[in-house]
Amino acid sequence: MKSENGRDDAKRRAGESAAELIEDGMVIGLGTGSTAAHAIQAIGRAVSEGMDVYGIPTSFQSRALAREVGIPLVTLDDALPDIAIDGADQVADGALVKGGGGAHAREKVVDAHAARFICVVDETKLADVLNHPIPLEVLPSAVSAVEDSLRERGGEPTLRAAERKDGPVITDNGNPVLDCDFGTIEDPDVLAASLSVIPGIVEHGIFAAMADEIHAGFSDRVDIRSV
Ligand SMILES: O=C[C@H](O)[C@H](O)[C@H](O)COP(=O)(O)O
Numbered sequence: 001m002k003s004e005n006g007r008d009d010a011k012r013r014a015g016e017s018a019a020e021l022i023e024d025g026m027v028i029g030l031g032t033g034s035t036a037a038h039a040i041q042a043i044g045r046a047v048s049e050g051m052d053v054y055g056i057p058t059s060f061q062s063r064a065l066a067r068e069v070g071i072p073l074v075t076l077d078d079a080l081p082d083i084a085i086d087g088a089d090q091v092a093d094g095a096l097v098k099g100g101g102g103a104h105a106r107e108k109v110v111d112a113h114a115a116r117f118i119c120v121v122d123e124t125k126l127a128d129v130l131n132h133p134i135p136l137e138v139l140p141s142a143v144s145a146v147e148d149s150l151r152e153r154g155g156e157p158t159l160r161a162a163e164r165k166d167g168p169v170i171t172d173n174g175n176p177v178l179d180c181d182f183g184t185i186e187d188p189d190v191l192a193a194s195l196s197v198i199p200g201i202v203e204h205g206i207f208a209a210m211a212d213e214i215h216a217g218f219s220d221r222v223d224i225r226s227v
Pocket residue numbers: 031032033034035036086087088089098099100101102103104107
């Protein structure tokens with residue numbers, strides 16, 4: 001088992017590797033989570049050294065960090081991202097599961113509209129086949145109905161509970177999250193299509209055929225894979 005420090009070093013390597021792709025004048029989609037945070041910090045350092053870029057945050061967390069490190073912010077109304085840098089909970093064959101922090105709905109909008117999407121992970125996220133539970137942001141009134149639809153599709157949903165609050169996790173958009181275990185996911189595209197048509201699901205955490213590059217941090221290197 002890797003130590004948490006060792007794992008954070010691997011995340012930092014991946015985040016900083018992606019941040020090296022940033023060029024003057026770019027609009028950058030700023031992903032959410034502990035790995036994307038390393039990229040945001042590296043971009044903040046570049047800004048403090050005079051680089052002229054703008055960020056589009058994907059969550060309250062990435063907005064707060066970007067402000068802290070001095071990255072000027074814009075919205076999708078102002079410009080589409082030249083590049084987005086975002087983490088993932090699992091990666092297999094270029095397909096991602098995202099939403100461990102409940103940010104996948106906004107992330108998907110920003111990442112999908114970026115000219116180039118770079119996914120940053122540490123080596124523990126790499127898998128041969130996806131088997132991570134799929135996060136689903138759901139309208140509050142639709143939770144029971146969506147749970148039934150998921151069970152009909154062979155899933156086992158669990159309402160995500162907050163650790164330091166009574167009741168469920170509520171996303172930045174004001175909705176609860178279901179984590180749905182589908183076991184081994186042989187065809188992420190097929191599952192994604194089947195989840196997309198369930199009324200009440202705001203967004204699911206399968207990002208299939210979206211990433212252009214995976215930057216995977218190891219203890220001693222970063223592997224960069226084009227997808
Ligand atoms: O909702 C959260 C996001 O999809 C994150 O990018 C994902 O959970 C990975 O986060 P971390 O880099 O902290 O493992």
